[in-house]
Amino acid sequence: MSTPRSESSRVRRVADRGRYDTETIHAVLDGALVSHVGLVSDGRPIVIPMLHGRDGDALYLHGSVASRLQRAVAGGVDVCVTATIVDGLVFARSAFHHSMNYRSVVVLGTAESVDGEEKVRGLRAIAEHLTPGRWAESREPNGAELRQTSVLRLPIDEASAKIRTGGPVDDEEDIALPIWAGVLPITPHWGAPVDAVDLPPGVAPSPAVADLRGDTVGA
């Protein structure tokens, strides 16, 4: 459905690593914990890690009002949002053919500050992105908190994905070398919940937190 609109969002090097369908792009954005947001400040590139969340074709970004990025983009500026999930290390016999399995998405466009109901919708998308169900468990933001928060919206219409999967591709003459080759998968692992120091006795981790860990029994 989604198609890249400009040359700059096209994957160039390995044609078959480029994926442009909306489903793939959304899945990578939804699966990545953080984004790296690039912008141009005084002619120089700046890349800042930010939290993101998606609501349909809108990508919402969150950071402090006081941060440089938020100030710069208040009027709407060009950004490049890149989200990457590392799936494994690829070991070849040759140093040259070592690689990494990953899924990455680049979204280009103009990010704009949102307000009112859309700001709340953006914050909910970001909270739900990290922990589905947590928004409803938490105290919603009040007016003062909303004023201190800034949320940016970037339309996901100039986007591309790049994905590498599978094992190493060694040169024919290297395959017989007695060097192990293959893939070492890597996945994020959630540890046991650590209570806040000021948590009153008897408050167990909530269903959203338990679900995130894949626990079969919620709190």
Added chain:
Amino acid sequence: MSTPRSESSRVRRVADRGRYDTETIHAVLDGALVSHVGLVSDGRPIVIPMLHGRDGDALYLHGSVASRLQRAVAGGVDVCVTATIVDGLVFARSAFHHSMNYRSVVVLGTAESVDGEEKVRGLRAIAEHLTPGRWAESREPNGAELRQTSVLRLPIDEASAKIRTGGPVDDEEDIALPIWAGVLPITPHWGAPVDAVDLPPGVAPSPAVADLRGDTVGA
């Protein structure tokens, strides 16, 4: 030891989250699997995930010769390299005070293409960054492979780290709410090695691969 040289590498928002010592900066760079490299292309920001490795105060970056980034920086251009390690999700009672524990480093500067012995040193740093000991286990690159590879060097002298640790900081009046608050740690988990389809029988995962997984017994 290392100090930021310009206003743009200074952490602004929360003063106590900014760390500038060399040891901290190196540790975050060494611990992050990938970097996100930003540059300015036709006035627009571009952010690309890349592999990196460190050798002393030099950060080496690796990507395809044919990629846009490599073409752009062949003559030496401004980049911003950001590496982020996510350590956990921070759950507060209020949606507003949810946060993330993370360690992030930003390195600003001019990246330049390297050649000859330094190119090999850079490739070794990148290989050893991902899997200590793997360089010596692999077939070293030959002349043709080196010509197809491009390696960039960025001096780590304008760099800053930003780190968040610890639990949630809720408003006093929210603490008694019956909502779980605390931290859910997240760590990368290595799966079992998957042999390459063309691996000859009897070739077990090498010591470097076993060490990476924390196996007590190497191959």
